[in-house]
Amino acid sequence: MTNLDRRTFLATLGAGVAGTAALGALPATAQGKALTVAYMPHPILNSQIEWMRKGATQTGVDIDAPAIAYVDYVQAMTAQFLGPRNRYQIIWNNDDWGQLFGPFLDPLDEVKQAWAEDRAWMMRWSGKPTAAPAVLTAGVTFYRKDLVAENELPKTFDEMVEAAKKAQAKGVKWGIMGGSGFPHLWFTLLWSLWSNNADLFKPFGARSWQQLERGGWTPGVTEKEFVDTVTWWWDAIHTHKIAPPAIASGASRTDTDAMFMNGDVAFAFQDSTLLQTYRNKEKSKVADNVGFTGFPTGPHNKKGRMGWADNWSWSVPKNNPADTKKKAKQLLNWLASNKDAQKEVWTKVGGIPSSVEVQKELIRTDPEYKRLHELTVGAPQAMHSAYYWPLWPEIHSLTSKAFTQALTGPKEKIFEVMTALARDFKLRAPVPAR
Amino acid sequence: MSTVPGVPPVAGGHAARVAPGRVTVRPRTRRALSWLDRDTPFQYQLILLPALVMLLFEILPIVHGIVISFTSFTIWNPEGGFAGFRNYVRVLENPLFYRYALPNTFIFLGLAVGIEVSLGLGVAVLINRRFPGQRIVKTLLILPLLVAPVVAGLMFYWMFHAEFGLVNQLLASLGLPGVLWFNRPATAFGVIILADVWTWTPWFILIIYAGLQSLPPEPFEAARIDGAGPWSTFRLITVPLLYPVLSIVVLIRSFDAFRVFDIVWTMTGGGPGNATETFGTFVYRIGYLTVNWSEGAAAAMVGAVMIMVVGILVYGTFARVVWGKQES
Numbered sequence: 001m002t003n004l005d006r007r008t009f010l011a012t013l014g015a016g017v018a019g020t021a022a023l024g025a026l027p028a029t030a031q032g033k034a035l036t037v038a039y040m041p042h043p044i045l046n047s048q049i050e051w052m053r054k055g056a057t058q059t060g061v062d063i064d065a066p067a068i069a070y071v072d073y074v075q076a077m078t079a080q081f082l083g084p085r086n087r088y089q090i091i092w093n094n095d096d097w098g099q100l101f102g103p104f105l106d107p108l109d110e111v112k113q114a115w116a117e118d119r120a121w122m123m124r125w126s127g128k129p130t131a132a133p134a135v136l137t138a139g140v141t142f143y144r145k146d147l148v149a150e151n152e153l154p155k156t157f158d159e160m161v162e163a164a165k166k167a168q169a170k171g172v173k174w175g176i177m178g179g180s181g182f183p184h185l186w187f188t189l190l191w192s193l194w195s196n197n198a199d200l201f202k203p204f205g206a207r208s209w210q211q212l213e214r215g216g217w218t219p220g221v222t223e224k225e226f227v228d229t230v231t232w233w234w235d236a237i238h239t240h241k242i243a244p245p246a247i248a249s250g251a252s253r254t255d256t257d258a259m260f261m262n263g264d265v266a267f268a269f270q271d272s273t274l275l276q277t278y279r280n281k282e283k284s285k286v287a288d289n290v291g292f293t294g295f296p297t298g299p300h301n302k303k304g305r306m307g308w309a310d311n312w313s314w315s316v317p318k319n320n321p322a323d324t325k326k327k328a329k330q331l332l333n334w335l336a337s338n339k340d341a342q343k344e345v346w347t348k349v350g351g352i353p354s355s356v357e358v359q360k361e362l363i364r365t366d367p368e369y370k371r372l373h374e375l376t377v378g379a380p381q382a383m384h385s386a387y388y389w390p391l392w393p394e395i396h397s398l399t400s401k402a403f404t405q406a407l408t409g410p411k412e413k414i415f416e417v418m419t420a421l422a423r424d425f426k427l428r429a430p431v432p433a434r
Numbered sequence: 435m436s437t438v439p440g441v442p443p444v445a446g447g448h449a450a451r452v453a454p455g456r457v458t459v460r461p462r463t464r465r466a467l468s469w470l471d472r473d474t475p476f477q478y479q480l481i482l483l484p485a486l487v488m489l490l491f492e493i494l495p496i497v498h499g500i501v502i503s504f505t506s507f508t509i510w511n512p513e514g515g516f517a518g519f520r521n522y523v524r525v526l527e528n529p530l531f532y533r534y535a536l537p538n539t540f541i542f543l544g545l546a547v548g549i550e551v552s553l554g555l556g557v558a559v560l561i562n563r564r565f566p567g568q569r570i571v572k573t574l575l576i577l578p579l580l581v582a583p584v585v586a587g588l589m590f591y592w593m594f595h596a597e598f599g600l601v602n603q604l605l606a607s608l609g610l611p612g613v614l615w616f617n618r619p620a621t622a623f624g625v626i627i628l629a630d631v632w633t634w635t636p637w638f639i640l641i642i643y644a645g646l647q648s649l650p651p652e653p654f655e656a657a658r659i660d661g662a663g664p665w666s667t668f669r670l671i672t673v674p675l676l677y678p679v680l681s682i683v684v685l686i687r688s689f690d691a692f693r694v695f696d697i698v699w700t701m702t703g704g705g706p707g708n709a710t711e712t713f714g715t716f717v718y719r720i721g722y723l724t725v726n727w728s729e730g731a732a733a734a735m736v737g738a739v740m741i742m743v744v745g746i747l748v749y750g751t752f753a754r755v756v757w758g759k760q761e762s
Contacts, residue, residue, distance in 0.1 A: 014483070249616035
């Protein structure tokens with residue numbers, strides 16, 4: 001190779017690498033007039049993205065929405081917040097992450113506050129709203145209408161066992177099913193705890209770190225109500241055999257969907273946003289027979305039927321250029337103010353619209369929505385379904401592991417497992433010390 | 435010749451080809467550029483770019499990881515601050531680490547790599563001879579290598595699923611009761627190892643087969659003349675001659691097995707309970723699920739030290755065996 005060839009070769013190679021690096025470093029907005037939206041594939045978010053596209057056409061921008069898997073979502077967002085490249089201009093945000101993402105988000109004062117503050121207080125940072133809720137995701141008990149009559153719907157844990165056994169006698173494989181692995185614990189242990197006067201931390205129902213500190217927090221996992229609730233699940237699997245052992249190995253909500261839509265389960269604990277998927281004849285064998293009800297209450301319950309409904313929202317990361325943030329906020333304002341987009345949250349998917357005005361309209365006009373609303377947002381005991389401080393994912397994960405450990409071990413060891421969990425909570429939970 | 439006073443002439447360099455009186459390049463820049471032309475061996479110039487990439491994407495992140503492992507850098511405290519050895523202490527005193535992640539990782543490493551190298555060696559010897567359909571068999575054998583470990587994990591998860599799994603359906607068709615594969619630590623761990631063996635044995639086959647192809651024929655001919663049987667030939671000639679290849683494959687795969695993550699995460703998530711937690715899932719849990727990068731980085735550094743020790747031990751053992759044999 002001659003000197004000239006060598007030089008040309010190396011210079012071209014170097015220029016190519018530098019060019020690629022420079023192109024990669026360009027923010028997405030500089031490559032076009034697109035707003036890039038970070039979201040995970042889910043019926044409710046897919047519907048919202050469709051509406052964003054409609055709104056974007058009116059405001060003269062394009063929407064680029066590459067889907068991100070749920071398991072990678074927080075990592076992708078931390079890269080957005082702390083990395084040099086601001087890839088996303090609008091991000092999906094939910095109540096769990098309100099306090100985790102808060103410092104990195106732009107205030108959304110300009111967006112019309114169509115939602116109720118009691119469902120969105122955890123999305124504030126330094127007193128300002130950092131998220132625009134689009135939907136309230138709420139847990140419900142789906143059931144097979146062909147197996148369970150409406151007047152036989154269970155209201156207590158004991159009645160649930162009986163109803164499940166009765167349904168199994170009619171030929172369905174399992175009575176009840178729900179997700180138990182991380183991060184799906186809402187669909188087994190968590191709803192049953194809150195329905196039985198038990199909670200991960202005492203005082204019961206405290207959700208912010210300030211509330212817990214004021215109440216002199218202690219782990220609630222060794223309390224009688226808690227241990228009794230775990231024992232109820234143990235019995236459901238091992239004694240009554242109404243629940244599949246898959247719950248004990250950390251089943252996911254996808255397992256629940258598969259089993260319910262395949263016709264293998266009478267009752268499935270899931271998010272109401274799966275309603276229209278379950279009723280989709282192309283996907284579900286039980287499409288014509290899907291009903292829903294609230295959660296049964298445990299023997300220690302003191303406040304009546306429990307319901308949880310918390311927000312999924314949209315936010316704008318702080319580290320974007322001012323003009324891009326302005327466009328993103330304009331679009332979110334359009335979306336939050338659009339009644340049709342909000343109605344579709346219910347009609348197309350099965351979720352609860354975040355707009356209070358639309359909720360009221362649907363209560364007047366749609367009896368089925370009215371029932372969902374009463375079972376969740378309007379339940380006598382309305383709970384928030386997460387802890388609103390940064391270590392919640394760790395607490396959730398530890399609890400999920402302990403729950404499956406308790407369910408796979410002998411019944412008499414449940415208290416021992418929960419004692420170890422309490423120790424872990426004390427070791428891992430205290431936020432200020434960390 | 436250089437046209438700039440004070441700069442030594444460069445034989446055959448770029449400067450030598452520039453006409454006198456037309457030099458506009460600064461001496462320092464010109465000297466730097468002339469490095470491309472001079473007598474620097476071309477291989478060094480070629481290495482420059484990969485070295486730069488390695489520096490940027492491997493060395494610097496490792497250094498960054500070491501630095502943040504001594505801080506309290508988390509998503510809720512992005513400013514960090516010096517934390518000394520606090521993160522390391524938290525990792526080492528975490529029961530999940532010493533009670534589950536560490537023992538499970540070494541059990542997995544020993545069993546998975548042991549089975550894979552044994553099967554790989556056996557199959558490589560079997561296909562190292564002429565037989566009808568040899569090419570098709572060789573192609574089929576390496577197919578699992580084309581499957582990403584995360585996909586393999588999901589495949590095995592659904593195959594062994596308690597409700598829909600193919601394996602339980604097969605057992606049922608034989609009149610046998612289904613097994614709750616992921617409910618018991620032993621069976622869950624067994625399925626994980628099976629998935630890993632399915633994924634990685636072809637890699638062993640491929641490398642060992644290449645090693646077998648390169649062995650000299652003379653020792654085998656001598657053994658045949660001396661009347662050695664197939665087992666004696668395999669044990670006393672094939673395996674010792676393959677030691678250099680075996681040592682490298684075992685070493686590389688041991689490093690890889692130590693950080694196993696995708697197969698475990700997709701199949702059991704470390705459960706039931708903590709029964710199948712490995713070092714990889716432990717680091718992910720600390721660093722990413724709880725978004726505590728400092729502690730996650732400290733955990734990764736602890737792992738790096740451990741795998742270095744394991745590497746030295748494995749390599750040292752093989753080196754002793756290999757060099758010992760060669761000397762004798």
